[in-house]
Structures are given as C-alpha cells and as structure tokens.
Amino acid sequence: MADKIARGFCGWLLALTSFCLQATPDYQLPDNIQPNFQQISLKVDPDQADFSGDTFIDLTIKQATDKVGFYQIDLTLDKVELIRDGKSIPLTVSGGDYDIFWGQSATVLEPGDYQLHIQYKGKVNTSSDGMYLARFEERNYLFTQFEDMEARRAFPSFDQPNYKIPFQLKIQAPEKHVVLSNTPVLSREVKDGWQTVEFKRTKPLPTYLVAYAIGELDSAEISGLSVPGRIYTPKGKAEQTRFIIKHMPQILKSLEDYFGMPYPYEKLDFIAVPNFTHGAMENAGLITFRSSLLLLEDEPGLAERSGPLDTVTHELAHQWYGNLVTMSWWDDLWLNEAFASWMASKVMMKLYPELNFHTRIVQEGAFEADASPTTKPVKKIVRSSADVMDGLGLNYSKGESILNMIESLTGEAPFQKAVQAYMQKHKWGNTTADDLWAVLGDVADFDVPAMMKTYLEQPGYPLVSFAADGTVSQSRYHLAGADVAEQSWIVPLSVSFKKNGKLQRRMLYLDKPSSNVVELAEADWVYPNDNAMGYFRWQMSAQQMRALLKDIDALNGREKKELLYNSGALLQAGKADFEQHLSVLNTLAADKEPMVARAVVASLNDFTYLVDKTNEDDFASFLQTKLLPWYQQLGMSQRPDDSEDVIKLRQAVFSLLSLYGHVPEVDSKAQALAASYLHEPVSVPRNLASYALRNAAKYGNAEWYEKFNQAYLKHTDANIRGTIMAGMYFPQDSNLTKVLNFSFDEQMSPANVIYNLVVASRAQEQQDLLYQWLDKHFEQLVERMPSYHIGRMPEFVSSSCNAHNIQLAKAFYTPRMDKFDGMARSFEVAMNDASQCVAMKQRFQSSFTQLLKQVNQKR
Known part of the structure; x- marks a missing residue:
C-alpha cells in the first residue's frame, strides 16, 4: 500500500519528481530506474581521432517518472530515445551536475521494462583516460581505463559500481588489428577491409570493469591455467x-x-x-x-x-575482491584495494619466501600520510573522481594494515573461513563494509564493527603511552606543532614485557582514554606490538627504553625494525630528542641482520630534509662513519648467492652515500656505473643504475644530459626508459630546462609526464626556474597529461620543504586550482605537508646540526 501511494503522489506531481526520488544523494542516479543489460556497438580506428557508437540499455522503471538519467562526458548524442513494445519515446537531453545527463519525456513513463537507445559520437582521448590512444614504435593502439568514473567517456551508461549488469560488445575496426574485450569472441566478420567482432555476453559487471583493446598486438599463450x-x-x-x-x-x-x-x-x-x-x-x-x-x-x-x-x-x-564481489559505492573502495593488497602479500609470502614479504611492515607506508591534519578517513563521502583519488594510497596501505591486524587477532584459519563465506554469500553482487564486518564478527571474539569504525571512519591513529605505574593511555599521534582534533580508538595491544627478570605477554584492548594494567607496573621494559602487526605508535619512559635496548634480542627482526621506525616517529612528534633516537639507531646499527640494517639506512635517509649548505659536510661525515663499512663489506658487484635483503641493503647504502656522502671513491664508481648503463643497460642492475645516474646528473659535468637523452631515445624498453628518467636530477639551469621540455617529446608517453616533472622539481633547491616553466607551458600540460595527474599536480610536484618554494607554489596554483577537479584539495594537502616540513625543519635543524658535530668530533 505505501508503495502505491508513493507512486501516485509522484505521478500527480511530476514537477516535484526530483523531490520524490531523493532517497539517493544528488551525485548518484536516482534508484527508481534499474539497468539490467547493456549492448554497446563501436566503430573505431586507432589511426583516426573520431569514433562512433550505438548502445541499447535494457532497464526497468520502478516508479512513474518523466525522465531518465545517465552519465556521459564529451560525447555528442545524435539520438536518445526510450523503446517500449516496439514504439519510440523521444527524449530531450539536458546536462546536470556530476556528469549526469537527463533524458526528458513529454509524457509520464509508467513503471515497466524499456530500452534506452543512444546513438553518439566522440573523440579518442590522447592522454590515458576512458578510451585512449597509445602510440608506440610508430603504431597506434587503443586501450581503455574506466576506473573510476571514466567509462562515461566511451559510452553513455549507468556508470556506478552498484549497477552491476551483463554487457555485450560489438566492435568494428580495421581488419589488420587485434580486437579484445572481457569475454571470448562470439563471431568475427570481415568486409571491405573492416572487421566486426562480437563478444560473448559478460557476467554481471560494473561499468568500470568493462574493457577493450584494439591494435596490432602480438601474443603468447599462458598454459596451465584453469581457463584459457x-x-x-x-x-x-x-x-x-x-x-x-x-x-x-x-x-x-x-x-x-x-x-x-x-x-x-x-x-x-x-x-x-x-x-x-x-x-x-x-x-x-x-x-x-x-x-x-x-x-x-x-x-x-x-x-x-x-x-x-x-x-x-x-x-x-x-x-574475486572487487570483480566477483564489488563495493556498492566508491566510499568503500578500500574493500577492493585493501583486500587485493593483503591477499597479494599472503600469496607472495607463500610462493616466494626468498622475496621477504614477511618482513614488510605495511603500515609504515601509511603512517606519514595518515598523520597529516588534512587527511580524510579511508571511508569518506565520495561525490566525484577527485574524491576517489583523494588519499587513494591509504585504501591500499592502511586498509591492508588493518586487515593484517584483524587476521592476527582472529587467527588465519577462522579469517579464511570468513572470507570464503563472504565470497559465497555476495558473489556477483555488491557489498558495503558492514557486510564484511558481519562475517568477520562471526569468527572473532571481539566487536569487529566497533573496532573497524574507529580505524576506517576517522583519520589518523593512536599514540599509546605506557607509564611506570602501569597506566596505559592513548592520544592521537601528530607531528610536533600540528593541530589535530582529539580522537580515540579501540586499540588491540599484544604486549611483551620484562618484569623481575621474567619475559611475559598480555593481550589488552584499550577502548578508552586510559586504563591501569597492574601487571605492567614497574616493568623493566614494554614492547606492545607483537610481530609489528598493530596500527599505532607507542612510547615508554627513557629508563624503560634503555632497558629494552640492552635486551634487544628479545625482539625478532620485524619488531626491531618497528622499534626503530617508532623511535623516529617519536622524534618527529617531539616526544623524544635526537640523542634518544640516536641511541636506538646505534643499537640496531650493530645488528647483523641485513633487514635490520636496511631499516637503519632508511632511518638515516629520514634526516635528509634537515640537510642544507650549513651542515651538508657534517652530514656527509656522519654517513661515512655509519655506511662506509657496509659499502666496503657489500661491494658493488652482485653475487650469485646474495639474498634479496643483501641486494636491497647494497642499494640503500649506495643511494645515500652517492647522493649525500661526498666520498670520491663512491662518486667515481657511481659515474662509471652510469656510463656503463647508458651504453649497455644489462651491464648494471636497475636497482643500482638509477642512483648511479642521479649521482652523474647531480655531480657530473653538464655534458651528461646528452648521454642520458641519447640512451633514452635509443631504447624503447619501458624499464630502461624509466630508470634513465628517474636519474635526470640535473641542477644546471640549461639542463633542467631540457628535462622539462622533454615532457612534450613524442617519445615521452603522456602518462609519464608527471614523473618527469617530479624528477625536475627535485633537481634544484630553489624552484624559480621550475615555476617559470610551468607558468609558460601549463596549457600544453593540460592538453597532454591525464586529468587525474593535472588535478594531483600540487601533491606530486609541489610538496617542498622550502618556504620560498611554498610561496612560488601558492602564486602558481591560486589562479588555477578552481578550474581543475581535485586541484584545490591536492593543493591543500601539498601546502599543509610543505608547511609542516618547514616548521619541523625550523624546530629540529639546529639540534640536528649540533648532534652531527658532536658525533663527528668523537670519531
């Protein structure tokens, strides 16, 4: 009865249809219309800029209305009609917000089944959004990238992840090309030099997973799969x-x-x-x-x-994660990305133990971004593509970290059981985070939804403090001087502690600002993060830390790494001084495990933002003391029995010494390796070549640029080109200008332009030349780069730690930011991070420089 009354009300008051349909947000299509199936016919030639299309969408109108909404961007709509019982109902189309277009009917559209038919034309994108051109070795190819909201550039559609329906594609293209899509070919006909390829109907998919490719492609069979x-x-x-x-x-x-x-x-x-x-x-x-x-x-x-x-x-x-089971809306994108990253790590640990994925502490890749006052929750309001991309990395790193933490609490077997149940229950459908919490809650002995909401529906993470009297308290971690809102979490703590000479363990759930744990009172030391699985920072008294360092082998390798990273975080937060942090670093520098040594080198690299002309020589001497013994022990030649940890330690030591160490022996070796790589890339491992090239660009003569450029143009291999481009840290004005101008060379793919700009932005301490060039060439960049990269330029290019550069950035972006989706938000993030870095530099640089002098005097 209620549904009938509602339909009648809306039928009488068509002028207020939008009022009746506001159960969904205005940035989504109203839910009174359900698409069921879409056919897409395209006529495309990779050598032509234009394409044409024809699509039929089977749909059900559930409530009377007078208009049908759909998405499209930059398409010319030649015909838009609804078909019912063989009769055409013309629709008059007008544009709305969020790329939604409305087909208006002159009469009421009663509930029932219809077909939406649209004929259209468009232009092939030349960056890498939607359906786009890729030119390689004098041939043109067409590929698609529809995630997140880009399918609407190639065909009108109900371009939302919750509309998960079957598709069927038919593509006309010149006969010489291979044509591919999601499903096997159903039929292929050739006539007058053109082929028409029809593909089998897909399983239910959201639009962002539809894909096709057209070009002169070669292929190789993969045998041994469960499908072709x-x-x-x-x-x-x-x-x-x-x-x-x-x-x-x-x-x-x-x-x-x-x-x-x-x-x-x-x-x-x-x-x-x-x-x-x-x-x-x-x-x-x-x-x-x-x-x-x-x-x-x-x-x-x-x-x-x-x-x-x-x-x-x-x-x-x-x-499985994302395709078979798809999030209902983009605010739960982390369900896709976190699970895929977590699953990949699990498989990598199982199949490739030699690659040491078990030693990775994933949360360290999230903590810096998640500490920013500008950071938004992983689960946030998403209205546009720019909102999806805002803080995208946390979907992967923070999301995977939280899943690691949950699995460690529930156990591997129960967690797997829950995942399998989740997949079976929701296959071919859509879910929200609550659906996942429900199945995990069935196998856990704690309140999964309550805990997860504290980590995913608010930004940041806790700093847990342990007092000598056993009081355990939490506050929000933040960098020194940052202004953040206070929050609290449900923090699982798997605590190891030493008391009265005995090692003990205790599991705690800190669900309020503080709690007293009697067992921890007067403990010699506390380590609260068993196997480094928790998503938090922690601190204890200086006396307890000294006791833990004396007993350091009570921790495993992961825990030693986490201890060092945590110490650096306390320094950045103003909760420890350089002397305290150095005591941790020195203790772990004596550790024999290469994985721990790599953490020490990474911690030394964290100091580089404090290095300038006033202390660079002292920092170089400091690095020589810490790293030259490793450099001499490891050498620069890879041995057949080197482990992955040893290979990466060699790379880490060489990178710091070659960029900051000012060691003639290292500089000479770096430039020899650079010359060798440019002449014959297989002669030098890529992981060493990129840093050798940076050294040559930074400290060599100006003639190096031509060697770089010639080698880049000689090779079409993407890995070789990427390595060479990553090394172009040329500080000379003339060479920097050449690097920037190379952004417009046809040999530089549009998707790589942003990385070229990133390298150029780091070549000079003062970025006047960079911004002069950007100001002159910005319109060209807009035409060449993917829209996603344009919107994110401030974060990519302008996160400096220099007050002068911040002013240059403000002058450049202020008149432009409102014209490009996402740029204002990216600018906010970049300027906050840059200003925070400058503030920390002012706070810490004097004591850092003094520490360097003291350490060097003791040599």
Missing part, C-alpha cells in the same frame, strides 16, 4: 613475457585454493600497455598493465621481480 589465457603485447614484444607466463599458473592456483572457488570468468588475458596512468587495472578477464611490469628478462634479478609478481597477484586477487 594469453598475454598480449605491442607488435614484436611477446617474447619478453616468458617470466610472467611461467609464474601465473601457480599464482592463480594459490588464489583459487584460498577462496575455495575457481577463477570466476571464461578467460584470463593480460595486456602490456605502453601508455598507462596507473600500474595495472583489474578489468574482468582482460587485465591491463604498464608494459614495464610484463615485458621483462627471462629471469629478472631478485630485486627486479618482486614488483611485477606482486602487481600480477594483486590484480588477480581483484578478480
């Missing part, structure tokens, strides 16, 4: 996929075993894309990757293989 699969590459590159082909079957099998269900789609194809904004995209059955991740040597070194294997595993995990 191939890797597609630009012409002539298929031979470089053998490493990934070798490893894909065991990765997929491991995922199928964990989920207790088979891979859910009919085929599994990969594509190596030469112009790609992101690292990879999990399109169902047609996963796209930056070509550098798939086109590899047959057996890349340990340091070069973990990134590609991890990314492949992440994207395959998405076939």
Whole structure:
C-alpha cells in the first residue's frame, strides 16, 4: 500500500519528481530506474581521432517518472530515445551536475521494462583516460581505463559500481588489428577491409570493469591455467613475457585454493600497455598493465621481480575482491584495494619466501600520510573522481594494515573461513563494509564493527603511552606543532614485557582514554606490538627504553625494525630528542641482520630534509662513519648467492652515500656505473643504475644530459626508459630546462609526464626556474597529461620543504586550482605537508646540526 501511494503522489506531481526520488544523494542516479543489460556497438580506428557508437540499455522503471538519467562526458548524442513494445519515446537531453545527463519525456513513463537507445559520437582521448590512444614504435593502439568514473567517456551508461549488469560488445575496426574485450569472441566478420567482432555476453559487471583493446598486438599463450589465457603485447614484444607466463599458473592456483572457488570468468588475458596512468587495472578477464611490469628478462634479478609478481597477484586477487564481489559505492573502495593488497602479500609470502614479504611492515607506508591534519578517513563521502583519488594510497596501505591486524587477532584459519563465506554469500553482487564486518564478527571474539569504525571512519591513529605505574593511555599521534582534533580508538595491544627478570605477554584492548594494567607496573621494559602487526605508535619512559635496548634480542627482526621506525616517529612528534633516537639507531646499527640494517639506512635517509649548505659536510661525515663499512663489506658487484635483503641493503647504502656522502671513491664508481648503463643497460642492475645516474646528473659535468637523452631515445624498453628518467636530477639551469621540455617529446608517453616533472622539481633547491616553466607551458600540460595527474599536480610536484618554494607554489596554483577537479584539495594537502616540513625543519635543524658535530668530533 505505501508503495502505491508513493507512486501516485509522484505521478500527480511530476514537477516535484526530483523531490520524490531523493532517497539517493544528488551525485548518484536516482534508484527508481534499474539497468539490467547493456549492448554497446563501436566503430573505431586507432589511426583516426573520431569514433562512433550505438548502445541499447535494457532497464526497468520502478516508479512513474518523466525522465531518465545517465552519465556521459564529451560525447555528442545524435539520438536518445526510450523503446517500449516496439514504439519510440523521444527524449530531450539536458546536462546536470556530476556528469549526469537527463533524458526528458513529454509524457509520464509508467513503471515497466524499456530500452534506452543512444546513438553518439566522440573523440579518442590522447592522454590515458576512458578510451585512449597509445602510440608506440610508430603504431597506434587503443586501450581503455574506466576506473573510476571514466567509462562515461566511451559510452553513455549507468556508470556506478552498484549497477552491476551483463554487457555485450560489438566492435568494428580495421581488419589488420587485434580486437579484445572481457569475454571470448562470439563471431568475427570481415568486409571491405573492416572487421566486426562480437563478444560473448559478460557476467554481471560494473561499468568500470568493462574493457577493450584494439591494435596490432602480438601474443603468447599462458598454459596451465584453469581457463584459457594469453598475454598480449605491442607488435614484436611477446617474447619478453616468458617470466610472467611461467609464474601465473601457480599464482592463480594459490588464489583459487584460498577462496575455495575457481577463477570466476571464461578467460584470463593480460595486456602490456605502453601508455598507462596507473600500474595495472583489474578489468574482468582482460587485465591491463604498464608494459614495464610484463615485458621483462627471462629471469629478472631478485630485486627486479618482486614488483611485477606482486602487481600480477594483486590484480588477480581483484578478480574475486572487487570483480566477483564489488563495493556498492566508491566510499568503500578500500574493500577492493585493501583486500587485493593483503591477499597479494599472503600469496607472495607463500610462493616466494626468498622475496621477504614477511618482513614488510605495511603500515609504515601509511603512517606519514595518515598523520597529516588534512587527511580524510579511508571511508569518506565520495561525490566525484577527485574524491576517489583523494588519499587513494591509504585504501591500499592502511586498509591492508588493518586487515593484517584483524587476521592476527582472529587467527588465519577462522579469517579464511570468513572470507570464503563472504565470497559465497555476495558473489556477483555488491557489498558495503558492514557486510564484511558481519562475517568477520562471526569468527572473532571481539566487536569487529566497533573496532573497524574507529580505524576506517576517522583519520589518523593512536599514540599509546605506557607509564611506570602501569597506566596505559592513548592520544592521537601528530607531528610536533600540528593541530589535530582529539580522537580515540579501540586499540588491540599484544604486549611483551620484562618484569623481575621474567619475559611475559598480555593481550589488552584499550577502548578508552586510559586504563591501569597492574601487571605492567614497574616493568623493566614494554614492547606492545607483537610481530609489528598493530596500527599505532607507542612510547615508554627513557629508563624503560634503555632497558629494552640492552635486551634487544628479545625482539625478532620485524619488531626491531618497528622499534626503530617508532623511535623516529617519536622524534618527529617531539616526544623524544635526537640523542634518544640516536641511541636506538646505534643499537640496531650493530645488528647483523641485513633487514635490520636496511631499516637503519632508511632511518638515516629520514634526516635528509634537515640537510642544507650549513651542515651538508657534517652530514656527509656522519654517513661515512655509519655506511662506509657496509659499502666496503657489500661491494658493488652482485653475487650469485646474495639474498634479496643483501641486494636491497647494497642499494640503500649506495643511494645515500652517492647522493649525500661526498666520498670520491663512491662518486667515481657511481659515474662509471652510469656510463656503463647508458651504453649497455644489462651491464648494471636497475636497482643500482638509477642512483648511479642521479649521482652523474647531480655531480657530473653538464655534458651528461646528452648521454642520458641519447640512451633514452635509443631504447624503447619501458624499464630502461624509466630508470634513465628517474636519474635526470640535473641542477644546471640549461639542463633542467631540457628535462622539462622533454615532457612534450613524442617519445615521452603522456602518462609519464608527471614523473618527469617530479624528477625536475627535485633537481634544484630553489624552484624559480621550475615555476617559470610551468607558468609558460601549463596549457600544453593540460592538453597532454591525464586529468587525474593535472588535478594531483600540487601533491606530486609541489610538496617542498622550502618556504620560498611554498610561496612560488601558492602564486602558481591560486589562479588555477578552481578550474581543475581535485586541484584545490591536492593543493591543500601539498601546502599543509610543505608547511609542516618547514616548521619541523625550523624546530629540529639546529639540534640536528649540533648532534652531527658532536658525533663527528668523537670519531
């Protein structure tokens, strides 16, 4: 009865239809219309700028209305009509907010089934959004990138993740091209030099997972999968996929075993894309990757293989997390990304123990961003693509950290059981975070929803303090001088402590500002983060810290690393001084484990923002004391029996010494390696080459630029080009200008322009030349770069630690920021981070410089 009354009310008051439909936010389509199936026909030629399309969307109108909403961007709509019972109902189209267009009917549209038919034309994007052009080795290719809200650039649609429906594509393209989509080919006809390829109907998908590719592609078969699969590459590159082909079957099998269900789609194809904004995209059955991740040597070194294997595993995990089960709206994007990252780490630990994923402390990649006063919660209001991208990294790192913490509390087997139940219950559908909490709550002995809301629905994380009398208290962690709102969390603490000479353990849940734990009173020391799984910082008295350092081998390698990183965080928060932090660093510097030594080098690198002309020589002497013994012990030649930890430690030591150490022996070696790499890239491992190139650019003569440029143009391999570009830290004005101008060279893919600008922004301490160039060429950049990169330019390019540069940034962005989606927010984040860095530099630099002098005097 209530539904009938509501329909009648809306039918009488069509002028107030929008009022009747406001159950959904204004940035989403009203829920009175449900799409059920979409057919898309495209006519596309990679060598032409224009394309045309025709789409039919089967839909059900659930409540009487006089208009139908859909999304589109930059398309010319030639015909828009509804079809019912073979009769056409013309629609008059007008634009609205959030890319929503409204097809207005002259008559009331009664409830029932219809087809929305739209004929349209468009232009192929030349950056890497929507359907876009990628030019490589004199050939044109077309690829798609529809996440998050870009499918609307290629076809009108109900472009929301909660509208998960089957699609069927038919693509006309010149006969010479390979045409791919999510599903196998149903039919192919050739006539007059054109082919028409029709694909099988998909399983239910959100629009952002629809994908296709057109071009002169080569391919190699992937055998050993549970479904047919191939890797597609630009012409002539298929031979470089053998490493990934070798490893894909065991990765997929491991995922199928964990989920207790088979891979859910009919085929599994990969594509190596030469112009790609992101690292990879999990399109169902047609996963796209930056070509550098798939086109590899047959057996890349340990340091070069973990990134590609991890990314492949992440994207395959998405076939369940995100594809089979999809978040209902973008505010729960972390459900996709955190789970895929967490699952990838689990598989990597199982299949590739030599890559040491078990030693990674994921939360360290989240803590810096999550400490900022400008940070938003992982689960936040999302109205536009810019909102999705705001703080995107925390969806991965913070989300994975929280899942690690939950699994450690529930146990691996119960957690897996809950995940399998979640997948079975929600397969082919949509979920929210509450659906996940419900299944995890069934296997946990604590209140999962309550705990998760404190970590995901508010920003930041706690600082937990342990007093000598056993009082445990929490406050919000923040950098020294930052102004943040106070918050509280439900903090699980797995505490180890030494008391009366006896090592003990205790599990606590701190769910209020403070609590007294009798057992901890007068403990010699406390370590509250068993196996470094918690998402918090912590502190205890200086006396207890000294006792813990004397008993340091009571901790495992992960815990030692976390202790050092935590000490650095206390320094940054003003909760410890340099002398206290140095005592921790010195203790762990004597540790024999390479993984701990790498943490020491990383901690030394954290000091570099405090280095300037007044103390660079003292810092160089300090580094020489700490790192030259490691440099001499490790050497610069990779040995066959080197572990991944040793390889990365060598890289870390060399990077700091070559950039800040001012050691003639190291500089000479760096420039020799740079010359060798530019002449013959296989002669130097990439992980060393990038830092050798930076040294040559920074400290060598001005002629190095031409060597860099010639080598870049000589090679089309994405990994070689990326390594060379990452080394272009040329401080000379003439060379810096050349680096910046190279952003417009056709050999630089649009997706890589932002990284070229990042390198250039770090080449000179004072960035006047950079901003003069940006001011002159900004309109060209807007035309060339992906819109996502334009909106995020402040964070990428302008997070400086220099007051003068902050003023330059403000002058440059202020008149522009409101014209580009997301730029104002990115500017806010960048300027807050930059101002915070300047404030900390002013606070700490004097004591840091004094410490350097004291340490060097004791040598």
